[in-house]
Amino acid sequence: MTTPYLLTIAGHDPTGGAGLVADLAAWEALGWRGASVATALTAQNSYGVQVVQPVDLDLLRRCLETLLADGEPAAVKIGMLGNAAIAEEVAQFVEARDCPVVWDPVLAASDGTPLWTRAHGGGLAMRLARRADLITPNRVEAAALLDLPGWDTGAPPPAWVAAIRSRWLDDAARQRAVLVKGGHAWGEHSTDWLFAGASVLPLVSRRLPRSAHGSGCVHASVCAARLAEGWGVLDAVTEAQLRVHAGIDQSVVIGPGRPNTRAAARPDSGDLPWQPLPGQAEEPQPDFARLTGSLGFYPVVPDADWVERLLEWGVCTVQLRVKDAHGAELRAQIRAAVAAAGEVPAAQLFIDDHWREAIDLGAYGVHLGQDDVHRADLAAINAAGLRLGVSTHTPAEIARAHALRPSYVALGPVFPTTLKVMPYRPLGLERLALWRSWLSPRYPTVAIGGIGLSQMAAVRATGVSGVAVVSAVTQADNPRLAVREALQIWPAWTDEAIAAAMV
Secondary structure, eight states: OOOOEEEEEEEEOTTSSSHHHHHHHHHHHTTOEEEEEEEEEEEEETTEEEEEEEOOHHHHHHHHHHHHTTOOOSEEEEOOOOSHHHHHHHHHHHHTOOSOEEEOOOOBOTTOOBSSOGGGOHHHHHHHHHHOSEEOOBHHHHHHHHTOOOOOSSSOOHHHHHHHIIIIIOOTTOOOEEEEBOTTSOSSEEEEEEEETTEEEEEEEEOOSOOOBTHHHHHHHHHHHHHHTTOOHHHHHHHHHHHHHHHHHTOBOOSSSOOBOOTTOOOOGGGOOBOOOTTOOSSOOOOOOOOSSOOEEEEEESSHHHHHHHHHTTOOEEEEOOOSOOHHHHHHHHHHHHHHHHTOTTOEEEEESOHHHHHHHTOSEEEEOTTHHHHSOHHHHHHTTOEEEEEEOSHHHHHHHHHHOOSEEEEOOSSOOSSSOOSSOOOHHHHHHHHHHHHTTTSOEEEESSOOGGGHHHHHTTTOSEEEESHHHHTOSSHHHHHHHHHHHSOOSSHHHHHHHTO
């Protein structure tokens, strides 16, 4: 069986900063094998492009045909096309493929050298758009392709929304999306806008003081890789924006002109984009209060009796998740748990979902799922001084959590779960470590989902700040022994708590 590969059809940049060289570097950083077919050769340096020479059409055709003998690509990324004949050949090629296709419509080099002209015709652009699963123009490129006036700040003008939907998205036979990148706009922040179905969603990053060559190529390449892996388009563009931001921030100086985007850059929390909730401004929200201690071993339990026992056994961080009580019974459970936590100076008690009662009864914090954040009064929770934890399962959900500026972020499910069916694929340890690094150093992170005592040491080795468990304690044959073993793997954060657990 042949090794899966990703295919880039793009121009060759001898500096390595853009085109197929940048695509291949990005895929290598993501663990993918890449293949490439050149559409044009260029003479360029850090100052810009001096010469563009499209490749021979017959050679291009032979290259594409020959590659297929080794198997179909898992995804295709299209970049610079060079001329109309090459664009026609590439259009025919991708129309015959079943894999995801990402089209980055490169109309000009960074120095303004035109690489696509009106002479190529709107028909070819429409054909490529109709086949692409994701189109990733910047605002200048989108305006030129759609013949629209410029758009610099704020939400997309109605004319843009109508044009993108009617010309690029209106197709019952195929679900596709358009990401209009915001690097060419004005403002303190750089906002990409994703058009997908009926949704128009912002994805915001802090604007960097400089730009870098090849950022669009790296962005489209990351998207192609994640679509090939079955991730949704919102998750793909979120990770792409994260990695491009890091790549610009850690750009490689190759000469006196512009630096190259570093395709293999390692993102951290300073590179995270955020996705504002509906009605939220693009500006960052006020931070929630920081934790007073580390998270460590973090049981999730169904009633106040469990909370009291765990605190007596030396556990410092506990979540009360009451599912079947309501009204006075619910308030009694939360009141008893808050009272028990008040007797332990190191205690960090989070109430799952029931934020009103948590505020009224003086809980330490609240934990919310992705659906819950839309219903909760986040401003009231913050004003009351409560800490906030937010569940996440995908890159897009991490971006939504980052928009809220919570006290910690939960990542999961790490392993397959038994208590409930999850609509998310398990992360595994490698992806858990990766996503933890994205959130560092700004956010403490909690691993959750399918974690037993036998896996806890390996989970801790990923660098997360804590591990949340449910059945590992509440369904253990000897819960107190299970807690002792867990605290030996992951000690609570005070010497007093450790001593209490060992009594």
